[in-house]
Amino acid sequence: MLIIGELINATRKKVREAIVERDAAFLQDLAVRQAENGADYIDVNVATGRGGEQEAADMEWAVTAIQEAVDKPIAIDTADLKVLTAGLQAHKGRAMINSVSAEAGRLEPFLEVIRAYGGIVVALPIRESIPPTAAERVAVCRTILDGALAAGLNADDLYFDALVLPLSVDTANPGQTLQTIRELKETGVRTVIGLSNISFGLPERDLLNRCFLAMALCAGLDAAILNPLDRGIMATVFAAEALVGSDPMCARYLKAYRKGRLSG
Amino acid sequence: MKYSWQISSAIQAGEVDRSRELVTRSLREGLAPGEILDKALMPGMEAVGEKFGGGEMFLPEVMLSASAFQAGLEALRPWLKADDASFRGKIVLGTVAGDIHDLGKNLVAAMFTANGFEVIDLGVNVPAERFVAAVEEHRPDLLGLSALLTTTMSRMPEVIRLLQKRGLHGDPCRVIIGGAPVNEEFAASIGADLYAENAIEAVRMVRRLLLRRKRGEAVAKVGAG
Incomplete structure (x- = not known):
């Protein structure tokens, strides 16, 4: 991941x-x-x-x-085209653009800049509001994908955000996110989530973050925005990747074990 | 007051039906509607606010308590007289145009409800004109503006300018702003009256403001007398 x-x-x-x-x-x-x-x-x-x-x-x-x-690329995190352009100009190598969305008048100018500089794109399936259901989110993703392909980008350069909304606000929220991941994976595109929003407003947030990350990996998640200094989260990444079969011979899991990264 | 403890604890426990039933029973037994509001419903929600602030209660519980409070209030509303309406104050709030983030705004709305304010929530992506129309219609003590993006916080001064143009800014209607990219200097620079870092602080600041205003009015009255 x-x-x-x-x-x-x-x-x-x-x-x-x-x-x-x-x-x-x-x-x-x-x-x-x-x-x-x-x-x-x-x-x-x-x-x-x-x-x-x-x-x-x-x-x-x-x-x-x-x-x-x-020696790592940067994810330029902004909704402002000027800020994005400045970041891309300064960046060496291929940056990540976090993010584009389908809000009116925003997609085309962003795609134009991205085509000029190149990069990996995080795409939020947001129009004028946040679509509540998986089906609606996937439809908006489709719009963004069509726009991106028309602008000359490759489908593999896009990561579609399955939109994590807090469990505390609506207990249906996590299920919609997981369903969005599954449906997006069926269409063959890559997926990403911003993890920590899931646990907003509840105690023991780390526990919820870790469980949800494992569930999202099981649904086919390809990327996550998270805190890599959180040992528990990273241990969960190693364990969940091994469990879903994306860590051949458990090599990464065992390497992490030997480096002492799996225990609290 | 009879039932005050039961109603208050039904609200704190988020028991929607029980809250409604207890209020209805209190009314049937002839308790004064104003008293039910002041001595049962309000203290229930205040306790919720305190527990939330102290980390004893969490967001889903607060939202359920707010529903229980609303259910009790709906049962009571037909019987309340104008001067019974002992709300602490009235706030109109929403997220500015171009911004669809509602979490912080909803939390602020829940905390104001929990502290006995009447809350008129305009939702997200609210154009300046709608904020001002709502202020004109509801005459609130406060207008709350939320923005989560640096690209949309610039919509806040628009709202305040329009409010000023219509002569609606200043007592009674003050403006409070909040949201991740916003801070105190920004608030001052656009003519907002208050900035709060989180929902609990927002309620605290507004209560202080209204208390000062009340004292000011009392002093003015004494002076006039």
């Missing part, structure tokens, strides 16, 4: 301060530790609320600084 490390996000206070104060060492350390613990992509969100121009400059700075320290 592809792991996107979620920790460099400006909604976290220390990260916001590091961005505002241009504390490159702080972000670099956070990136290196996530990479060492299994992140394939380092998500970077610089949404400090200081305006598009400033955030574009922030993204350029952050991408450059992080790539000096770590």
Whole structure:
């Protein structure tokens, strides 16, 4: 499974301060530790609320600084085209774009920029609202896929977000997400989730996050946005991948065991 | 008051039917509607708010309690007189245009309900014009604006400008904003009156504001007398 490390996000206070104060060492350390613990992509969100121009400059700075320290591609996490473009310009290699959606007037300009720079895309099946059911989500994914193919992207370059909504708000939410993953897999595309939203508003969030991750992997999940420094989560990744048969001869599971990564 | 403890605990336990039945029974036995509201329903929801703030209760339980409170209130409503309506205050809220995130906004709505406010929830993706129309219609103490994206927080000043243009901003209607990308400096820069980092803080700040206003009114009355 592809792991996107979620920790460099400006909604976290220390990260916001590091961005505002241009504390490159702080972000670099956070990136290196996530990479060492299994992140394939380092998500970077610089949404400090200081305006598009400033955030574009922030993204350029952050991408450059992080790539000096770590040999992993970055997931440029923004809904602002200017910020995305600045990040892609600064990025070495193939970045991930987190994210595009089907909201009116947003898809085409995003796809245009992505075609120009290349990259792996996270696609949210959102139009003017969040579709509640799996069938509706899959239909919106189809629209995005058609747009992306028309713009010259490959289907393999897209990861479709199955949309995780909190269990605490509606106990049908996890089931809809799992069903979305299964239906998307049937159409042959790749899937991703942002994990931690599942446990919002409930105690012992780690427990719910771990269980849901295992269930999502069982449904066919290809990638997740999560905290790779959380040992329990990463242990669950190793165990669940072995259990669903995507870890031949349990090699990764056993390697993780020998490195002491499976025990709390 | 008879039944106050039972009604309050039915609300805290999220027992929707029991809350409705107990309120109906209280009315049949001749208890004053205003008292039922003040001494049973409100304290029940206040206890829920406190327990949620203290990490003893969790979101699904709070939502169920809010339903139990609503059920009791619906049974009571036909019998309430205007001056019985001892809501702490009234808030109109919603997520701004272009933004469909409702979680934080719903939580704020639940916490205000839990603290005895009348809540008018306009939903998500609400254009400035609709916010202002709702303020005009409901005359709330507060207008709450939510945004989760840096690209949509810029819709907040639009709402405030339109509110000001119609002469609706300022007492009684103050503006409170919240959401991940928003902070205190941003609130000040767009002319919002309050910024809250989370739902509990939002309620705390608003209660303080309304208390100050009440005291101010009392002082003015004494001064005038």
